[in-house]
Amino acid sequence: MEGWRYPEPMVLVDLETTGANPLRDRVTEIGLIEIDADGLRRWSTLVDPGVPIPEFIQRLTGIDDAMVAGAPRFAEVADEVAQRLRGRLFVAHNARFDYGFLKNEFKRLGLPFHATVLCTVKLSRRLYPQHFKHNLDSLVERHGLSVEGERHRALTDAELLWQFLGAATRDHPTAEVEAAIAELTRQPALPPGLDPAALDDLPELPGAYVFRGEDATPLYVGRNANLRKGVLAHFGARAKSLPWLAAIRGLEWHEAPGDLGARLLELRLLKNLAPLHNARGKPARELCAWQLVEHDGLLVPERVDVARLDFTRTERDRVFGPFRSRRDANKLLDKLAEPFRLCRRVLGLEPAPKSGQPGCADCGGRCKGVCVGRESAAQHNARLLSALARSAFAPWPFPGPIGLPEGPEWASRLHVIDRWVYLGTVADPAELPALLQTPRPAFDIDFYQLLQQELRQRGEQVVVLATSTSTSTSKS
Known part of the structure; x- marks a missing residue:
């Protein structure tokens, strides 16, 4: 690769950090390889992040609090880092991670930073589409890259990027590699009123x-x-x-x-x-459900306001729905009446009979005659329950609020749910008491459908939360 130089100066960048979020976490090590017409120069430094390094990150990188004690803060190396990056193509693996961290470190100091970015993950996918994995370990194995030093250390990983570029230019014509880089770094045409x-x-x-x-x-x-x-x-x-x-x-x-x-x-x-250009779903201005109430042994649907429901009892109380409107609720019963041979009068879809009228309009036809005593209430009840089974309002299966954890170990978040209502998301268990004491949002049918689907997929792998403290226990 010694004979190849990309037409523009570039800098290969790798960072080690205290976590994955560039807004909250901090840089612990910087490794740079500058490449231009004058050759290749390597530079690296540990950085004191000013916060403890999580144990998981210490195990991954081998960088612990003792190693960064006495290292410069980012503010002390910012000018040198900026000088080494200035005017160069910014090259990194999962480049937005490294770029985002450096941009936020500069931003904390009130310094602007902008560069054209090339991600070598995307370059590998473009040049080697026949392969599924493109993480750095896969590139090491696939291209026989030489790891000189400890993996997950900044300069070592930057060196691996240099070796990968060498492998790419051996496997492909130079023009093809440069065309791929040009395509991956092309800037989109933005609306004139949007600041790039x-x-x-x-x-x-x-x-x-x-x-x-x-x-x-x-x-x-x-x-x-x-x-x-x-x-x-x-x-x-x-x-x-x-x-x-x-x-x-x-x-x-x-x-x-x-x-x-x-x-x-x-x-x-x-x-x-309520954005102007999203597809508008049906409004839910009349949230309601059907509750089966027994009258003289016959189960009859009665419309109830969702706000009045005890979500822990919906199964016991024979509740079905929810529906966005009364019209939607009626449409379900109308749809089920014929195939299940249900009496439309019992369902409330037909008005009460006039004096002397023996049964409903479908009596003896699609209705099996429960309205005139031709079949028992128990038989009609069984068919009605079977017809509505797929529309059962799911009961809340927990004694109180729960948390649904999501994210990697070092950046996990907890989505807090109570009786099908999304309360919010916390990053720290200490935030739970305040969240659980905030005014409760109203029940929302779209959140209900999303959360019901999520719980079906997770089974019981949730965190059951105590309501009075932030302590919690896992169910599995």
Whole structure:
């Protein structure tokens, strides 16, 4: 590879950090390899993060609190790091991780930082699409890269990137490698009113985002497992089919620990902001359910307001739904009446009989005649319960609030749920008491459907929370 130099100066970057979140966590080591027409230069330093290094991170990197004690703070090396990065293509593996950390470290010092970024994960996928894995360990094994030093140390991993570029230029024509790099670093065509700097901090992490127009009017809410990818996708081939993109003036994004967190964020933003250009679902202005009440041995559906329900008793109380409106509730009964041969008068879909009228309009036909005593109440009850079984309102299966953990060990979050209502997400158990004492949001049918699906997938792998303290126990 000694004969190949990318036409632009580049710097290979690797960082070690106290965690995965660039807004909260800090840098513990920096490794840089500068490459230009004058050759190659290596530079690295440990960094005192000013906070304890979690045990998991210590085991992963081998960097502990004792090693960084006495090392410079980032503020002390910021000028030198900026000088080494300035004017160079920023190359890293999972590049948005390293770029995001450095950008936030500079931001804390009031210093701007911007660079064109190349991710070697994406470069590997582009050049070697036949392979499934593209993490650094896979590249080491696949290309026979030489690990000189400890893995998960900054300069060692930066050296591996240099070796990977060498392998790529041996396996592919130089023009092909350079074309792939040019394609991966091409900047999207943004709306004229959107500051390109608004995209610079976008991480490659799950979350939800909001496009805003004039006067911060919410235009669109979206979510993606990769925030950067999700936002940039709007400015690609689909841009011509979305004329409202030209009205974008601002962008905000909210990170989540995983897909569930992103979906919860998206739902909350959609309901709170009512953006102009999201597809509008059915409004839920008349949330209701059916409750079967016994009259002379016959089970009869009675409409109830969801707000009046005890969610721990919905199964015992024979409750079905919920429905966004009375019309939707009636449509279900109407749909079930014919195939299950139910009496429409018993279901409340037909008015009470006039004097002298023996039975319902379908009596003896689609109705088996419970309305005139031709079949027993028990037989009709059994068919009605069978018909409604798939629409049963799921009871809350826990004695109180629960937490649904999500995210890696060093950055796990707890989504707190109580009786099908999403209360919020906490990063620290100490935050639980305050959250559990905040005013309870109203029941929402969309959150209910999402959370019901999530609990079915998780089984009982949840954290049952004590209501008076922040202590918790796991059920499995």
